[in-house]
Amino acid sequence: MKTFIITGASKGLGAAIAKRVLGSSDRCILISRTKDPEWEEVASQSGTKFTFLPMDLKETEKLSSLVRDMLMEVDAKSDIYFINNAGVIDPIKPIGNLGQESLETSMRVNFMAPAVLTDEFIKQTKDSDRKKVVVNISSGAAKNPYHGWAAYCSTKAGLEMFTRVAGLEQGKAPFPASLISFSPGVMDTDMQGTIRSADEQDFADRDKFHEYKDQGMLRSPELVAEKLLQLLEAGDLDNGKFYDIKDLL
Numbered sequence: 001m002k003t004f005i006i007t008g009a010s011k012g013l014g015a016a017i018a019k020r021v022l023g024s025s026d027r028c029i030l031i032s033r034t035k036d037p038e039w040e041e042v043a044s045q046s047g048t049k050f051t052f053l054p055m056d057l058k059e060t061e062k063l064s065s066l067v068r069d070m071l072m073e074v075d076a077k078s079d080i081y082f083i084n085n086a087g088v089i090d091p092i093k094p095i096g097n098l099g100q101e102s103l104e105t106s107m108r109v110n111f112m113a114p115a116v117l118t119d120e121f122i123k124q125t126k127d128s129d130r131k132k133v134v135v136n137i138s139s140g141a142a143k144n145p146y147h148g149w150a151a152y153c154s155t156k157a158g159l160e161m162f163t164r165v166a167g168l169e170q171g172k173a174p175f176p177a178s179l180i181s182f183s184p185g186v187m188d189t190d191m192q193g194t195i196r197s198a199d200e201q202d203f204a205d206r207d208k209f210h211e212y213k214d215q216g217m218l219r220s221p222e223l224v225a226e227k228l229l230q231l232l233e234a235g236d237l238d239n240g241k242f243y244d245i246k247d248l249l
């Protein structure tokens with residue numbers, strides 16, 4: 001039995017993963033602020049049970065109870081695949097212009113939320129002997145600096161290191177979870193639209209991202225979702241590792 005839990009399930013990569021697993025797994029728990037109206041239909045065709053837990057992941061003080069609510073929905077014997085996918089690219093501005101409020105939103109959604117959710121998930125499942133996989137969606141920006149992306153690059157870099165440490169520690173746990181980072185590469189989603197609409201003064205590489213779109217270089221989130229699910233299906237994950245879509249194509 002398989003349960004998928006996905007944050008940021010309403011759009012982009014999260015929506016592509018959600019649609020795929022709604023059609024093929026036993027149980028899905030979908031988390032975002034908004035809902036995709038197609039979920040009901042896909043789930044009813046396949047017989048997958050699904051629950052939507054609406055949540056603004058910026059509200060990090062609510063996340064330990066979110067994990068309790070999530071786990072209450074999961075069958076005691078089910079394998080669990082927990083995909084921390086929700087993310088924001090803003091603020092796109094050079095340092096000196098970021099502002100505390102937008103920096104805080106980025107840090108909460110991109111770093112605090114997946115870190116707190118991972119911490120609580122490991123705590124609340126530590127005595128449970130079943131397959132437990134956490135995927136933290138990463139980015140090339142975790143490894144490389146981009147002009148104007150200080151918030152995004154640093155939150156993704158922080159999450160990548162958090163995942164590496166968690167993977168290392170779980171090696172010694174009695175009932176270990178597997179944790180990986182997964183870098184999906186450039187995809188044709190709303191996030192790329194936000195990147196292309198950034199002010200040129202704020203984002204030096206803006207034209208390059210227009211070229212990616214114009215030359216058809218953005219991958220479809222459906223293809224990336226399929227590759228991620230194949231990786232999870234294959235099973236033999238290296239705990240704490242940064243997996244890159246480019247190595248899976």
Ligand SMILES: NC(=O)c1ccc[n+]([C@@H]2O[C@H](COP(=O)([O-])OP(=O)(O)OC[C@H]3O[C@@H](n4cnc5c(N)ncnc54)[C@H](OP(=O)(O)O)[C@@H]3O)[C@@H](O)[C@H]2O)c1
Nearest residue numbers: 008010011012013032033034056057086087186187189191
């Ligand atoms: N697109 C790319 O080229 C690219 C490249 C590398 C890495 N990534 C990473 O891939 C992941 C998915 O990106 P995407 O392109 O699919 O993004 P997207 O199309 O902008 O979708 C973002 C998802 O995150 C959710 N989200 C955003 N803020 C939230 C909040 N405060 N609370 C709850 N949910 C929130 C949104 O749901 P609601 O609005 O309904 O809340 C939405 O479902 C992200 O982690 C991103 O950093 C993307």
